[in-house]
Amino acid sequence: MMPSQQDGRELVVVNEEQIRHAIVRGDAEAMEWVMDQYAGLLWKVAHSILYQASTEEIEECVADTFFTFWQNPD
Secondary structure: OOOEEEEEEEEEEOOOHHHHHHHHHOOOHHHHHHHHHHHHHHHHHHHHOOOOOHHHHHHHHHHHHHHHHHHOOO
């Protein structure tokens, strides 16, 4: 589901490319949306690769991935 913004009666829907551009501009709300949308999937992928790692290590891997994306979204 793509993010939307309620402006009075107008509903504005944005796509993932617009979200990426917002992150490039430093929009923390856009990054929060990305984290909400992809944290679960990223955690599952990290867990499948690092299956012997602790929960804390997997969470750190996910956090590091999002931090890297926030710092270098291009």
